[in-house]
Amino acid sequence: MTSPQPIEMDQPVLRLDGIAKSFGNAVALENVSLSFRHGTVTALTGENGSGKSTIAKIVGGLLAPDAGQVIIDGVVRRLNDPNAARRQGIALISQELTLAADLTVAENIFMGRLPSHASSVVSWRRMRADAMTVLESCGIEVDPRARVADLPIETQQQVEIARALSTDPAVLILDEATSSLSEKAAERLLELVRLQRAAGTTVIMITHRMNEIFRVADTAAVLRDGRIVAELDVATTTEDEIVRQMVGRELGDYYGTSTHTVDSDDIVLRAAALAVAERDLHPIDIAVARGEILGIAGLAGSGKEIVGHALGGAVAAAGDVSVSGVPVASGRPDRVLAGGIGFVPEDRKAMGLLLNRSVAENFALAWRSKVFRSGLRRSAVESRMVSDAVARFSVRTASTQLPVGQLSGGNQQKIIIGRLFELALPVYVMSEPTRGIDVGARSAIYGMLREQAARGAAIVLISSELNELCGMCDRVLTMHQGRAVAEFARDEITEDNINTAMVTGRSSVAT
Secondary structure (H helix, E strand, C coil), X not given: CCCCCCCCCCCCCEEEEEEEEEECCEEEEEEEEEEECCCCEEEEEECCCCCHHHHHHHHCCCCCCCEEEEEECCEEECCCCHHHHHHCCEEEECCCCCCCCCCEHHHHHCCCCCCECCCCCECHHHHHHHHHHHHHHCCCCCCCCCEHHHCCHHHHHHHHHHHHHCCCCCEEEEECCCCCCCHHHHHHHHHHHHHHHHCCCEEEEEXXXXXXXXXXXXXEEEEECCEEEEEEEHHHCCHHHHHHHHHCCCCCCCCCCXXXXXXXXXXXXXXEEEEEHHHCEEEEEEEEECXXXXXXXXXXXXXXXXXXXXXXXCCCCEEEEEECCEECCCCCHHHHHHCCEEEECCCHHHHHCCCCCEHHHHHHCCCHHHHEECCEECHHHHHHHHHHHHHHCCCCCCCCCCEHHHCCHHHHHHXXXXXXXXXXXXXXXXXXXXXXXXXXXXXXXXXXXXXXXXXXXXXXXXXXXXHHHHXXXXXXXXXXXXXXEEEEEHHHCCHHHHHHHHHHCCCCCCC
């Protein structure tokens, strides 16, 4: 019996050869071939629906390809399920959380491989200690005994990251893993990526964020319509070239520019002493003028998301909210919408969609006043509005009757935003509206926000992305520990100023 030959370090750890995948008549991947080597970071990028996440799911054992081969260390492997992928040293961190909500953090980290005594009895004390070691190594501050369902989304995403890294993977796949993270947590994850690369791990990073690509990636592989259209050396390429390859055209001005003058005395949205005691949001006053885009910044847990929930009717709040002087009832999303406020939540799956219902039904959730007359549903009107919205917002779907849960995250987000834009409301409260959206769709969303502001809408843009706030907002309000601690006018809006206020709770700008 001959001994196995050592793996050549210049041989690809992972190779995809002619991978194809279709869902019904929709082609997701067509003849995709890629190689991934030891100690490198490959950014897999492209517009929503281009096939990036399908590749991640095939390599992670969640999907089987229709054609082609997955080759690991020179050997063709059949990755029939996630356990098969894990046995081959592959760990997938998905943007769609796969945690067991009713289990603890420690139980989730070691799910399927709980530490036990010689008698096969689970050692709960050892599991918690090992979990704490993993969490500390990842810079994650959370009690390993905490129930996952009780944690905010950002912390759940960090637990997902810890679980993947606890397996010491040879291949680490991050599918939009920073999409639910604050700037600080995202920076920590990028540092972990650098450390993994230095240790020889092969990293595949699916991302839309150009700053992430240029900070940690060696190569950018660009997908368009299920095909690889470019493999670029990040050190010698430009952001414009990556974007051009992604969208197949020049993108132009990313954020656009304001084409109107904001009259600060013409207030459309006013909130006085807005507070949610049980969510640690202290009284806050907000006034947004006609055509103004007010940004709200803050770290995770700062209260910025709760401001959105309170304005959008997702939680009952103390204080008074009015639109153009007319009071709006809190704590009821339908009444808030009827009062003229459209709310885009940060958690689209839990708060914004009915995943098992169709694309058409999810679009029409906000259109009752237009679709129903005298209690009767006007199907022809609804069908026409849905078709128009699908085309206008470039929603990629094989059918408007397809369950919305089968669409990519970006296309789901387009539905939530698009159904509100169709109503031409006086106020929009948008919490992380571009999370999981590719650069082409982001630019389109920014353009539509500019259009809404130009016609007089008051917009509240809650975002964890400082460049987005700097590029889009007329003013930025910064939250810290449930309080508004700083406000920056247009000429004061910089990433440094916002970041300082988020972290320290005070403004660095002289008043």
